[in-house]
Every structure is written in C-alpha cells, then in structure tokens.
Amino acid sequence: MFVGIIWTAALLALIFSFFKNRGKTASSLRVSLKFLRSMALPTLLIIWTIGFVLALLPTEVISRTIGREAGFLGVALAAVVGSIVLIQAFIAFPLAGSLLREGANVSAVAAFVTTLVMVGIVTLPLEAKCFGKKFAFWRNFLSFLFALMIALIMGAVLK
C-alpha cells in the first residue's frame, strides 16, 4: 500500500517537474544517482549481513533469550539482541506480545522493542557514511542507554 503511494508520488512529481523545467529535472536525477552510488554498496552489505544475523539468531533464539534471563542482565541482553537484529515491526510486535503474555519480564520486552527500532548496529556503516562516524556512533550509543532507562522505568511502573 505504502509502496504504491510512494512510487506514485515520486513518479507524478518527476513528470510534473519534467514539464516544468527539464534542466532542473535532469539535475535532480543526478542528485538521486549520487545518493544511489554512495548508498548502493553499503546497503547491499547491510542486506547480506541481515541474512547472516537472522540465520545465526533466529526468532526462537531471540524469544528464548528475552523470555528466560531475569534481572538486569536479562534486560541488557534483550537490549543487545534488539540492537543487533533488524526485524520489521509487523513481525517484532507480535513476537514481543507473545513473550509478554508468556510472562517475560516487562523491562526485557521494552528494552528489546526500543533498541530494535532505535539502535541499528547493522546499519551503522551507512549511517556513518551519511552523517559521520561520530554522529552515527553517539546516536546509537545514546539511544541504547536511553532504551535501557526506558525499559527499567517501564518495568517499575507496569509491575
């Protein structure tokens, strides 16, 4: 659905731009190509790496890790797993929901979900390429720390 909308929007905008000003449209496509060139190889590597990570850390292993380990170690482990793997929300939330119903630690589930969306170790090289190494490292590192805090607060509130 979303994919259809974004393609339609992009193509309509491109056609509109073409009729308005061909020179500008050509240079806009050059900008697109410039981004494509600098992103293509890192993105390909990311996609391949995701394949490896998910083969080595299949969802059963993830749910076992988050469901079993207790205490702060369990929360930290869940946060680490969430930082490494890259799963789409429509798989991750049902998984997290079933863990919660099976009695997994609220903090661990919160840590997993929060780092899953905010921290991306696999996409770090691409982020570093776009915004610099320092920015990419610190954005992810700070997100990790805040995810731990959020998780601990949630564990305390939702007993």
Added chain:
Amino acid sequence: MKKVPKALFFLIGLLVAHLLLAFFYPLRAREILLTSKTYLLEMLSILPPILILVGLFEVWVPKSVITRLLGVASGWKGIAVAILTGTAAMGPLYVAFPIGVSLLNKGASLFNVAIFLCVWAAIKIPMVLFEIKFLGAEFALLRLALTVPAILLIAALLNTFRLNTSRIQ
C-alpha cells in the same frame, strides 16, 4: 575513495563466509539468501522512489524554506515539524538517511535532523497502533511517553557536541 577498499574487504569476507557455510551447512546458506532476498526486495521497492523525491527536493525546494522551518532559529516550531515529518513516514530507518542528509544540506539544524531520524526510527503512527494491538495500550503509550523526551535529549546531546563530521556532499 578511501572508503571503497574497506567495503570491498567486507564484501569479500561475506562472500567467503557464505561459501564456507554453503559447503558445510547448505541449508543455512540458503536460508541466508532467502532472508536477504526479502530485505533486498523491500529495499528495491522503497529506496528508488525516495531517492527520486530527495533529488527533486534538492532541486526545487529553496534553502530558505527549510532553514526557516527546521533551521537553527526554528525553535519549537522546528521540533514540531521534525516530529510530524518523522511520524508521518514509513519504511526502514536507512531510507531516512538520505532525507536527513538532504535536510542538512538545505540548512536544517543538526538538532532537528537528529529528532527527525530518531522519530522516524521509533514513533511512526502505524507502528504505534500496531504496538497497542499486540502489546497493549498501557505498554505502548507508556513507552511512547518515555521515548519522546528521550529523543529530545539525545538530539540535544548530539547537537551540543556538534557530532556530525562528514556527509555526502
């Protein structure tokens, strides 16, 4: 040009690892390819139109508009714009990277771009609805309420230390 060899080494490393795996655990190797294929298709379906839009954005949208909306002097309005654009989006975080670069080129402040990136990653409206459905309203809304200030703090810290060093020009 310095970056290319490193990425190539990585590529060769993955290739070697994959070949070894294919030799000893052919099923696992196949699984990796199938997973990667799913993500490759996702990327191919989202990235090209986003890059077209980024290109058009760079050419057509005047720098003054973005500076006014998201620049250093944009204040609370800038934060609101960054949050709204981030939540309205969909797709994986790496799609937001070229958009963020483009916004920086157009005069958006690092603070607001950091907010935009984090919000894109963490708080998309459909994702929140999905979370409410599977994890319960209490869980999802509390997490949301804690994530918003966390994002503002992260962005403020990143901005204070001026941490962006290089970007695609």
